[in-house]
Amino acid sequence: MITPPHVSLAALPTPFQHRPDLGAVLGGKAIWVKRDDLTGYSWGGNKIRTIEYLIGDAEAQGCDTVVLCGGPTSNFTALMAYACAARGLSVFQVSYGNEPEVKPVALAAGEAAGAVLHFTGSSDRSTMEEVAAALADRLRAEGRHPYLVPRGGATVVGALGYAHAASEVRCQLRQCGIHAVTIVMPVGSGGSIAGLLSGFLFAFEEDEEALPLDVDLIGVSVSRPADELRAAIEAKAQACGAGRARLTSVDCRWRLVDGRGAGFNHYDADDAALVDAIMRRSGLLIDTTYNGKALRWLRDQRLSAARPILYWHTGGALAVADWLARPAFPSTPHLETT
Ligand SMILES: Cc1ncc(COP(=O)(O)O)c(C=O)c1O
Structure with missing residues (x-):
């Protein structure tokens, strides 16, 4: 097995x-x-059940950074940011839209865990994956090993x-x-x-x-x-x-x-x-x-x-x-x- x-x-x-x-x-x-x-x-x-396998996979691949996609109220990205912080993985989070003036608790939690926040500036949710892929390329060019995760870790x-x-x-x-x-x-x-x-x-x-x-x-x-x-x-x-x-x-x-x-x-x-x-x-x-x-x-x-x-x-x-x-x-x- x-x-x-x-x-x-x-x-x-x-x-x-x-x-x-x-x-x-x-x-x-x-x-x-x-x-x-x-x-x-x-x-x-x-989502913590999902995260156990995503982090396991990221670590097995030798990644040092995780690039996450998720809306500003995503439970998944907030939890993943904390779990990554505990495992010593850096986190970049890509959300659609613009940075809200009043942050939903999930967004504030991700940031508190150390996630670097990026906003796509568009209300179209599919922009998150495009921006995240470009960000991962940039991080790779800088010598990092990013693990790219789509919305919901799905x-x-x-x-x-x-x-x-x-x-x-x-x-x-x-x-x-x-x-x-x-x-x-x-x-x-x-x-x-x-x-x-x-x-x-x-x-x-x-x-x-x-x-x-x-x-x-x-x-x-x-x-x-x-x-x-x-x-x-x-x-x-x-x-x-x-x-x-x-x-x-x-x-x-x-x-x-x-x-x-x-x-x-x-x-x-x-x-x-x-x-x-x-x-x-x-x-x-x-x-x-x-x-x-x-x-x-x-x-x-x-x-x-x-x-x-x-x-x-x-x-x-x-x-x-x-x-x-x-x-x-x-x-x-x-x-x-x-
Ligand atoms: C509280 C909660 N329930 C259900 C779901 C749906 O799970 P899935 O995206 O795996 O369908 C989510 C997704 O983020 C969630 O945060």
């Missing part, structure tokens, strides 16, 4: 909880929650973090006697769900569990039309599992649904009321950008309670801080992220 390089940063496994309180806010269904908001590195969140290497998370959750499901489950998670760049899908399709651990499991995996796309993203996720999942044995014990179907609602990083009064109700009644921190949207989709579906539902909480604590400090609702919300 191939073991890709990775550094150990997260506190794993993350908790797997039965949460009737969250179920009550969503309309009565008891629900299970995979607490990837509690990944145990800085403020937690899904590469095949980054997806490995969630491929391993699939084995982790299978073990927890088995311990709770669950053999069929519907998993719901928010999707931005698609890197996390691609990895998870790969981990349900292919064997990533030496001792893969042979007990049968039936999985319905649902991604709620919050930033891009689902039709634009579906094929890329599928391709990444396949590439991530290339060369590995197919898992015969897991029957996994997946779909990507549109959960953009009011638009990426925009929320309406219903979003705000739901997030507020969940936070007050469950103690879970819920951001309006990712988890608020996915949980609203879940509430509106009225999925059958006969089949256990697992909500995959992906974190977003920095955006919660921005949201709580917002000007009085209704307001134009924050900047775009991934």
Whole structure:
């Protein structure tokens, strides 16, 4: 079995909880929650699983510098900047637009970790990758060894973090006697769900569990039309599992649904009321950008309670801080992220 390089940063496994309180806010269904908001590195969140493999790859390639792409509210770039600082890697972060007068917490955090910030001056998010590639060329010419990371860390290497998370959750499901489950998670760049899908399709651990499991995996796309993203996720999942044995014990179907609602990083009064109700009644921190949207989709579906539902909480604590400090609702919300 191939073991890709990775550094150990997260506190794993993350908790797997039965949460009737969250179920009550969503309309009565008891629900299970995979607490990837509690990944145990800085403020937690899904991306630290991705970062473990990106940094492992960068170090294995002898890189000394990381060039990151991410919007001003990106949880990923903020967390990556801290993780790189701890590993002695320099960070350059490229964001679209211009430097905001008031920095969102995520941007301020990246800067505090030592990231050198660059702004593309354009509202077009795809400018980030172009500017980052040119910056990496310049750094190379200066004698550095840069590792280039696209938005959300959504590469095949980054997806490995969630491929391993699939084995982790299978073990927890088995311990709770669950053999069929519907998993719901928010999707931005698609890197996390691609990895998870790969981990349900292919064997990533030496001792893969042979007990049968039936999985319905649902991604709620919050930033891009689902039709634009579906094929890329599928391709990444396949590439991530290339060369590995197919898992015969897991029957996994997946779909990507549109959960953009009011638009990426925009929320309406219903979003705000739901997030507020969940936070007050469950103690879970819920951001309006990712988890608020996915949980609203879940509430509106009225999925059958006969089949256990697992909500995959992906974190977003920095955006919660921005949201709580917002000007009085209704307001134009924050900047775009991934
Ligand atoms: C809190 C949170 N949830 C979900 C996501 C979506 O993850 P992905 O970009 O891997 O689809 C992100 C992406 O940055 C995130 O920060």
